Amino acid sequence: MPSNQVYWETIPTFEPEQAALPKRTDIAVIGAGYTGLSVALHLARAGRQVVVFDAGGIGAGCSSRNGGMAGPSFHKLGSAGLMARYGEEKTLGILREGLLALDYFEDFVKQENIDCDLQMSGRFRGARTAADYESTARECQWLNTNLGLPYHMVSQVEQRSEIGSDFYKGGAVYHRDGGIHPRKLVLSLARLAIAAGVQIVTDCPVTGLRQNVSGTELETPKGNIHAKEVVVATNAYSDGRTPAMHRRVVQIRTAAVATEPLPAEVMASLSPKGRTLGESGRIFMWFRPTPDGKRFIFGGRIGKPGGDLATQHRAFSASVNRVFPQLESVAFSHIWSGDVAYTTDHSPHIGFEDGVWLAGGYCGSGVTRSLYFGMKLARKILQQKDADTAFDDLPFARVPFKPFSRSVAGWMTKWYAYQDARDLKQP
Structure with a gap:
């Protein structure tokens, strides 16, 4: 995708080594942005074989071109809208999740020594x-x-x-708000994932998904691969090739200038x-x-x-x-x-739909949430403790x-x- 964005100006392009596709893998992740790389990293560190596919390059979508705003990302409906729809207890749970996501994000950046110009200046x-x-x-x-x-x-x-x-x-x-350098963050995530054993395949769209009793067959221009589990992390860059996400989100074009x-x-x-x-x-x-x-x-x-x-x-x-x-x-x-x-309810979503794992629909506020959801989704797939979120029981409705x-x-x-x-x- 042609780009004239300021974030690319001083950060050199990083392309992972393109090895041959294996015939099989434990987990296939579609989308090499914040969510996809986060879930891949945690799965690989837990010993799973993970292959990440992206139709473009690393972070080619929103993960390298967003505003770089970091904060709790509470909810588009606000407390009153949430209370009217879900009641007080659920509202507090949803909003508290935003603070937990921010805490996790800050700790993760610090512990992993990620250079993404995080400045919590308010x-x-x-x-x-x-x-x-x-x-x-x-x-x-x-x-x-x-x-x-x-x-x-x-x-x-x-x-x-x-x-x-x-x-x-x-x-x-x-x-409790601040800013980051979006491109630095996504490239740092990619390097961490590769170091953990993740294979990232760029310029390789997944063109078909065929589910069977043992998993899913993924069709790509570089060959087919069988995965026990599939994660769709394409968010706003979904299309008919990733229908489980595509049919559940509304893509809205935004712009920026420097x-x-x-x-x-x-x-x-x-x-x-x-x-x-x-x-x-x-x-x-x-x-x-x-x-x-x-x-x-x-x-x-x-x-x-x-x-x-x-x-x-x-x-x-x-x-x-x-x-x-x-x-x-x-x-x-x-x-x-x-x-x-x-999304139709103005909420992000995480869970299992139409035979694949999904996380996305961040409604324009996904920097901190995406890394947090990636970690939580990995825990769900691994059936680990502390995998629950307040969003788990919110129906991820299809867009009429x-x-x-x-x-x-x-x-x-x-x-x-x-x-x-x-x-x-x-x-």
């Missing part, structure tokens, strides 16, 4: 309206009371201490404390300093991701200048796009009218953007 989320500020304060207080989440609210008159903008009506600082290198004093003024940043809204923009602190990245469902670059540039310019008018004359050096996977889902998502994005614009006009 995140400031700006409130577009006074009503957003009040609802954010209520949600944060609930999370603090029930889960111990550290935060503090920042009034509009104080927000210059957090962001070089007067656009927001104040906001919240989440102290500015040209900015003077140190400008970088410091945009995010005085080096935090990652975001905003309220249905169609929101996320933004952050690059891990090396030399540029700013902005991303979201803005313009027509993946379309004409000039059109995309204009759309991002308007969104960026809305928040930072001082960047009006700053050029974007990189523009790229990619897919994220949403799947062939039209991407178009419907596009229409909904326009409708939500209209509602956001209307809200901004309110006094």
Whole structure:
């Protein structure tokens, strides 16, 4: 997939040695991103023979092109939406799982000595309206009371201490958030997996799955292989060749831009404390300093991701200048796009469906969750203790009218953007 993304600029391409396929393996993993490499690593360390396939290269999908935001990734429905659907006990379990995933992620990076520029510097989320500020304060207080989440609210008159903008009506600082270098993380995972004995086969799509009494026969351009168990970790890059995942997620295209290198004093003024940043809204923009602190990245469902670059540039310019008018004359050096996977219930999922193991549907918040789910899925396959998650009993429903889902998502994005614009006009 062609890419003009800033994460690839200084990190050399890593391609594993391509050995001949074995005729049989214990576990076949489809997808060499965060989830697939995580589950492969844990399975291999437990003594299983594991082969990982990817239609492109390592991390060719979202795992090397995402925003690199690390945090609890609670839930898209928020506490009120979860309470209405599942009740208090289940809601607390689902939200607590986000903190457990973050704890695991931090410990894993430290224990494995992974160089992925992890910086837990916190995140400031700006409130577009006074009503957003009040609802954010209520949600944060609930999370603090029930889960111990550290935060503090920042009034509009104080927000210059957090962001070089007067656009927001104040906001919240989440102290358990931070950022990583996505490409460094996925390549580090690949190296760990290879060292554990995992065979990674790149540029090799799995074109067919035929289940039988002893496992599954996988068809690939490089030959067929029989696996006792199959893990599908393709997430938003699923298609008809991995139907168990494909029929359960909606692929939504998002985009990102990086500015040209900015003077140190400008970088410091945009995010005085080096935090990652975001905003309220249905169609929101996320933004952050690059891990090396030399540029700013902005991303979201803005313009027509993946379309004409000039059109995309204009759309991002308007969104960026809305928040930072001082960047009006700053050029974007990189523009790229990619897919994220949403689900019908706005939850990630993990488990066994249609004869294969699945983990995915992260709804745009999968950096920490994917490594955690990979570990949990490996434990499930190995029938080890501590394999359960609060998501295990959530039905992973198929997407109705799947062939039209991407178009419907596009229409909904326009409708939500209209509602956001209307809200901004309110006094």
